[in-house]
Amino acid sequence: MVSNGGSLKTEFAPAERSTAGEIKRQNMFISGPVSFQYVADYIPNIFLILNENRQIIFANQTAIKLFDAKDIDSILGMRPGEAIGCKNSDICEGGCGTAEVCSTCGMVKSILTTIDGKDSSDECHLTLKNGDAFDMSVYTFNTKYNGKDFVATVMTDISDQKRRNAMESIFFHDVMNTLGALRGFTELLPVAPTMEKKEEIIKRVFRLTNRAIDEVYAQRDLVKAENRDLSLVVGTVNSLELLHEVCEQYESQDLAQGKNLVIDPATSEVEFKSDKTLLARVVGNMIKNGLEASDRGDSITLGASKTEEEVLFTVHNPRFMPREVQLQIFKRYFSTKGASRGLGTYSMRLLSERYLKGTVSFTSTEKEGTTFTARYPLKLD
Numbered sequence: 279m280v281s282n283g284g285s286l287k288t289e290f291a292p293a294e295r296s297t298a299g300e301i302k303r304q305n306m307f308i309s310g311p312v313s314f315q316y317v318a319d320y321i322p323n324i325f326l327i328l329n330e331n332r333q334i335i336f337a338n339q340t341a342i343k344l345f346d347a348k349d350i351d352s353i354l355g356m357r358p359g360e361a362i363g364c365k366n367s368d369i370c371e372g373g374c375g376t377a378e379v380c381s382t383c384g385m386v387k388s389i390l391t392t393i394d395g396k397d398s399s400d401e402c403h404l405t406l407k408n409g410d411a412f413d414m415s416v417y418t419f420n421t422k423y424n425g426k427d428f429v430a431t432v433m434t435d436i437s438d439q440k441r442r443n444a445m446e447s448i449f450f451h452d453v454m455n456t457l458g459a460l461r462g463f464t465e466l467l468p469v470a471p472t473m474e475k476k477e478e479i480i481k482r483v484f485r486l487t488n489r490a491i492d493e494v495y496a497q498r499d500l501v502k503a504e505n506r507d508l509s510l511v512v513g514t515v516n517s518l519e520l521l522h523e524v525c526e527q528y529e530s531q532d533l534a535q536g537k538n539l540v541i542d543p544a545t546s547e548v549e550f551k552s553d554k555t556l557l558a559r560v561v562g563n564m565i566k567n568g569l570e571a572s573d574r575g576d577s578i579t580l581g582a583s584k585t586e587e588e589v590l591f592t593v594h595n596p597r598f599m600p601r602e603v604q605l606q607i608f609k610r611y612f613s614t615k616g617a618s619r620g621l622g623t624y625s626m627r628l629l630s631e632r633y634l635k636g637t638v639s640f641t642s643t644e645k646e647g648t649t650f651t652a653r654y655p656l657k658l659d
Contacts, residue, residue: 286370286371286372286376287370287371287372287376288370288372288375288376289370289376289377289378289380289381290375290376290377290378290380290381290386291332291375291376291380291386291390292331292375292376293370293371293372293373293376294331295331295333295355295373296329296331296333296355298355301329301333301335301354301355302354304329304335304428305335305336305350305354307423307424308327308335308336308423308428309336309350318336318338319338319339319340321338321340321432322340323340323432323433323434324337324338324340324341324344324414324431324432324433324434324435325337325338325340325341325430325431325432326338326341326358326430326431326433327421327428327429327430327431328357328358328389328428328429328431329428329429330393330427330428330429332357332358332374332375332386332389332390332393332429333354333355333356333357334353334354334355334356334357334358334361335354335428336350337350337353337361341353341361341433344362344435345361345362345363346363347361356374357373357374357375358374358385358389358431358433359373359374359375359380359383359385359386359404360373360374362404362406362412363406363407363408364404364405364406364407365405365406365407366379366380366383366405374386375389375390378605379605379606381605382602382605382606382609383402384400384401384402384403384414384416385400385402385404385414385416385431385433386402387400388400388416388417388418388431389418389429389431391418392418392419392420392429393427393429395420397417397418397419397420398416398417398418398419399415399416399417399418400415400416401413401414401415401416401436402414402416403609403610405608405609405610409628409631409632410504411437411504411610411624411628412435412437413435413436413437413439413440413610414433414434414435414436415433415434415436416431416432416433417431417432417433418430418431418432440610452493453490453493453494456486456489456490456493457490459486459532460483460486460487460490463479463482463483463486464483466479467479467480467483482530485530488527489527489531492527496559496625499555499556499559499629500625500628503625503628503629503632503633504628506632508556508633510553510556510633510658511553511554511555512551512552512553512658513551513552513553513554514549514550514551515549515550515551515552515554515557516547516548516549517545517546517547517548517549517550517582517584517589517591518541518545518546518547518548518582520554520557520558520561520582521541521545521561521580521581521582521591522541523558524558524561524562524565524580525539525541525565525580527562528562528565528566528569531569533566533569533570534569535574536574536575537569537572537573537574537575537576537577537578538575538576538577538578539565539569539577539578539580540577540578540579540580541579541580541581542579542580542581542592544581544583545580545581545582545583546582546583546584547582548582548583548584548589548656550589550654550655550656550657550658551656551657551658552634552654552655552658553633553634553658556629556633556634557591557634557654559625559629560591560625560626560629560630560634560638560652561580561591561593561652563622563623563625563626564591564593564626564650564652565578565580565593566622567593567622567623567650568593568594568595568648568650569595571595571597571599571648572595572596572597573597576595576596576597577596578593578594578595579592579593579594579595580592580593581593581594584656587655587656588653588654588655588656589653589654589656590651590652590653591651591652591654592649592650592651592652593649593650594647594648594649594650595647595648596647596648597647597648598642598643598644598647598648599640599642599648604640604642607623607640608623608624608626608627608638609624610624626638626650626652630652630654634654634658635654635655635658635659636652636653636654636655637652637653638650638651638652638653639651639653
């Protein structure tokens, strides 16, 4: 097998590649039998054959269509993440599999396991350069041609299944919790001993009703955002007012009990043009993430500031995220809180990058804790 001599750097999988001539020879060798090509093209899943350098030497028509490729020649020699357009595939010069974040990718791990001689299955959650996201189940197994080992890779799009699971695990769970609390307070209302107590319960009922409505709208907006059907309503936003409103929304929730939500006294009052509802979704998810990561007695600090061209929103909590968590924090459905959760951080980035022309990033150290930062232009065109 011809390689580039190992000169490329990598933070995970080997970066070596076969030459274009070797790739073409392998492709002709694999796809030569007409019957094999014919059968492979009828497989409804993505079907690839990779060489020992994880490069594509064969792809069926399902793969070519999903990769939006002109033909097989346009993706020969690429690695799967490069062909599908994974946003992490060009972080390092070595390409797909060589960035540190690739160490969490189920596809790369499964392929490497099979190169080492074992069949493997895993899941991968891909965010593409165009902002789309896919959830894939991956199965890899060793196949031999003329005494040489290759990696057969079958990938199935399970995005719809994951979305349904998320609806059950996240949306229904959260809404039912809110409605359960709402029912509890409405049952208390007729037996409240004083008018003062009745007024207190009515306020709680009002807040819980608004929370239930907001949870429904948040899920609706996320589905629309993923389908590129979300419409913007641009108006004047005041940064300090926005922080106060979102802070008030969360400080009454059970998640915030025993914790302190604080607006930094140095926060700037900035007026800018954007979609206030979507901004509140992003900042709210930043706050929720901070509350979930924190313990009783911790303070979660909110802030806003201005540069010459941008407004910045920050949410800080004193807890440190392990490196493995940091590498996956924006993946759809990744969460430290259990399976099929983790839409909050994913939606932060989706709404910010696709609709609000902004970015979301974070820093996390054992000494300083974790700070999420969302940046937006002062005028959303």
